[in-house]
Every structure is written in C-alpha cells, then in structure tokens.
Amino acid sequence: MLRRLHPDPADVTAPEAFAGVDFAALAPPDRPYLVINMVASADGRATLAGRTEQLSSEADRDVFHTLRTLVDAVLVGTGTLRAERYGRMVRSPERQEQRRARGLDPEPYAIVCSRRGDFPDDIPLFNDPEARVLTYEREDAALPSRALRRARSEHGVRSVLCEGGPTLNAALLA
Ligand SMILES: NC(=O)c1ccc[n+]([C@@H]2O[C@H](COP(=O)([O-])OP(=O)(O)OC[C@H]3O[C@@H](n4cnc5c(N)ncnc54)[C@H](OP(=O)(O)O)[C@@H]3O)[C@@H](O)[C@H]2O)c1
Numbered sequence: 001m002l003r004r005l006h007p008d009p010a011d012v013t014a015p016e017a018f019a020g021v022d023f024a025a026l027a028p029p030d031r032p033y034l035v036i037n038m039v040a041s042a043d044g045r046a047t048l049a050g051r052t053e054q055l056s057s058e059a060d061r062d063v064f065h066t067l068r069t070l071v072d073a074v075l076v077g078t079g080t081l082r083a084e085r086y087g088r089m090v091r092s093p094e095r096q097e098q099r100r101a102r103g104l105d106p107e108p109y110a111i112v113c114s115r116r117g118d119f120p121d122d123i124p125l126f127n128d129p130e131a132r133v134l135t136y137e138r139e140d141a142a143l144p145s146r147a148l149r150r151a152r153s154e155h156g157v158r159s160v161l162c163e164g165g166p167t168l169n170a171a172l173l174a
Pocket residue numbers: 037038039040045046047050051052055076077078079080081083084113114115116117118140141142143144163164165166167168169171
C-alpha cells in the first residue's frame with residue numbers, strides 16, 4: 001500500500017494511485033513527456049551491495065511495474081542494464097492486457113543510449129525476440145535528450161519512463 005498525501009489522503013495501491021493518469025497527453029509536440037522513478041535510502045544511497053533489490057519494498061515494486069504499464073517507452077542507463085541484468089519490460093500477461101486496454105503495444109520500447117557504443121549485448125533484453133529495443137549512440141553529452149526527440153519523431157513515442165541510474169538521471173536533468 002502507498003500513502004497518498006494529495007489531494008485526498010488515503011491508503012492506495014499503485015494502480016489506484018495512477019488511475020486516470022495519461023502521461024502521453026502531457027507531451028509537447030517535439031518530444032515525449034518524461035517521468036523518472038527511483039528509490040533511495042534515507043541517507044541518499046541508490047544501491048545496497050550494488051543492486052536496488054534490498055532498497056525496495058513491495059510497494060516500490062508495485063509502483064515500478066505499474067508505471068511500466070502506462071508509457072510508450074522505458075529509458076535505462078547502460079550501467080543499470082548491466083547491474084540489474086534487464087530483460088524485456090512487461091512479462092506479466094495481466095499487465096500486457098492492461099497496456100492493450102490503454103491502446104498501447106503490450107511491450108514498451110526500451111531506449112538505451114551510449115556515447116561509446118558500449119551496449120551490454122549479453123543481457124536478456126538484447127536476446128529476447130519480444131523485446132523492442134531502440135539504441136542510440138553518439139559522443140555527445142546531450143545524447144539522451146536527442147534520443148528522446150528521435151524516439152518521438154521516428155517511433156511516435158509520447159511518454160517515457162526513466163528508471164535511472166543516477167548517472168543518466170544527472171545527464172537528463174542537466
Ligand atoms: N535506486 C534506484 O532506483 C536505481 C535505479 C537504477 C539503477 N540503480 C543502480 O545504479 C547503478 C547504475 O547506475 P550508474 O549511474 O552507474 O549508471 P547508469 O546511469 O545506469 O548508466 C550510465 C551510462 O549511461 C550512458 N550515457 C549515455 N548518455 C550519457 C550522458 N549524456 N551522460 C552520462 N551517461 C550517459 C553512459 O554510457 P557511455 O559512457 O557509453 O555513454 C554511462 O556509462 C546500478 O548499481 C543500479 O543498480 C539504482
């Protein structure tokens with residue numbers, strides 16, 4: 001359960017918390033609408049023993065998977081792909097159905113950027129025929145912003161969920 005603070009305080013599940021949210025409708029014409037989801041410890045750590053698993057509660061995982069049902073694409077840093085050994089984004093048939101009901105493809109695009117062209121080809125994400133991966137490569141600090149604009153113009157991506165990590169988030173915020 002999550003504790004909603006605004007507008008009406010209540011205990012809610014993640015699907016209840018995001019009911020009625022339409023990120024795509026908020027997108028400007030030239031790029032997708034971007035949301036970032038991260039967990040952190042009270043003292044600011046993004047990992048414990050190099051992974052997020054021990055930092056996350058069941059409610060965090062509920063938010064993580066619910067957000068994936070709402071977006072056209074998920075943006076992830078190559079460091080996170082390697083550490084967490086990412087696979088395809090939506091595996092549960094129930095969540096795939098929730099995406100279809102919203103008019104979305106059952107599997108969101110995965111957007112991956114590397115300035116050095118160093119993609120972790122051995123992880124499940126790059127070896128699952130059901131995954132829909134868009135890779136962008138260029139020696140450029142503004143690469144993630146450019147990739148998001150191209151995903152919009154070339155693939156119609158209107159909403160993107162960034163799942164980190166901290167390095168990619170810092171580049172996006174800059
Ligand atoms: N607490 C959480 O919610 C959370 C979420 C996600 C990950 N994590 C943890 O965070 C760790 C990984 O994070 P990380 O910060 O090391 O890596 P990251 O942000 O996942 O990936 C960094 C990589 O992104 C690429 N990139 C592309 N464009 C960039 C740009 N303009 N500026 C900077 N980087 C760019 C870089 O590869 P190139 O050098 O090839 O360009 C860089 O090495 C893992 O341990 C993971 O478990 C925690």
